[in-house]
Structure formats: structure tokens, C-alpha cells
Amino acid sequence: MTTETLALGGLQKTSLRQQALSALRKAITTGELPPGKHLVETELSEMLQISRGTLREALRQLQQEGLVSIGARGRLSVRSLDTGEIRDIFAVRAALEVLAAQTLCHVEDRTDALASLRASLGAMEAAAKRGLDEGVEADLEFHRALCRLSGNQSLVHAWEQLEGSIRMSIMWAGKDRGLKNMDAGRHADIVDAVESGDADLVGRVIRRHMDTAADVLVRG
Secondary structure (H helix, E strand, C coil), X not given: CCCCCCCCCCCCCCCHHHHHHHHHHHHHHCCCCCCCCECCHHHHHHHHCCCHHHHHHHHXXXXXXXXXXXXXXXXXXXXXXXXXXXXXXXXXXXXXXXXHHHHHHCCCCCHHHHHHHHHHHHHHHHHHCCCHHHHHHHHHHHHHHHHHHCCCHHHHHHHHHHHHHHHHHHHHHCHHHHHHCCCHHHHHHHHHHHHHCCHHHHHHHXXXXXXXXXXXXXXX
């Protein structure tokens, strides 16, 4: 791996750990650092122009996020997903988003929350026409907004910890399968269920949504 492999360049001298973390996370979730790639500290620290101590801090965070795994003799590499792990990721997503949506169902006035979700739907429809990258961002923003609207910060934090793995699962499946999950109509069903205020219905709709999304990524 040469110093030209990552389009990162030198980092500013502020918040080096956070900048390194963001740069490495993006390189992993876009496939610039592919699954199974061994992460050599000397090479990465040179590319990012940071100390190995700062790099190690960033790599520890990426381990916690499930993007980096540790192997024999402590060697770090980019995590490789399999079909079972993808299904697990989406099962956990379902649990979190069901909780978020059911919390909204118990809010007496959901007008503002529903308007926000429908705005996210509109953004998703527009973004999907511009390609996978923008479609993924709009899709994730819809689900992130659903969690944030619950007002449960612990839930939001748990969901955000999955975000890197979600992106990796889309990268693993490829563009064609990824685009199949960017259907705004399927997401509109979630909003309609929240609008109904029926917590049981919301649970069924979101679990079906996540099961279908996982099936698409795993089986096409």
C-alpha cells in the first residue's frame, strides 16, 4: 500500500484523533480500504501524518464500531462481513427502530415528527435518482431521524454505533442490491404506521422492512 492509496493527505493539527477516525471510517465504508485488508500502523500513520499513538486511539474506536477486527498475534484488519452478520445487524436495527417508532406512537401530537419524516422521504426520492452514494445517505438520514425523533439519546447512540456496519453491508452487497433498498414507498409504510398510532402495527412494519432489506442484500 503506497502513500497514494488513500486520498487523505495531511491532517490539520486540531482534533487529530477525530480527523483520523473520520478519514479511516470513510475509507473502510466506501471500500477504499477493502474487507480483509491488514492495517499496518507504520503505513497508516505515514499516510495520515499522525503519531502511531493517535492512530491506535482511532483504531480502537473503529474496533468498537465493528469496522476493524483483531486477528492472530494482534494483527488488525478491516472486518469482513458474512451473510449471518448482515442479518444480525438488521435484526438489531429493527429492535432499535421499533422502539423509536413505538415511542412516537405514544406521543399525543405527532404532527411535527410526521412532517419531518415525510420531508426525509422526499429527500430520499430525489437522492435515489442521483445514484447509490446519495441514496444511501438519504436512506440513513431517514432512519437516523426516526431514532432522533424518539427523544431517546441512548437509542440514537446505539443506532449510530451500527452505522458503519450498515454501510459495510451495502458495500458488501454491491450497487444493484443496494439501490433496491432505496425505495421510498417501503419507507412511506413506516411513516403511515407511525401516523396510525398503532404500536403493534409499527412493530410489524419495521421488522418486515428490515427483514426484506437484509434479504435483498444477502440474496439480491
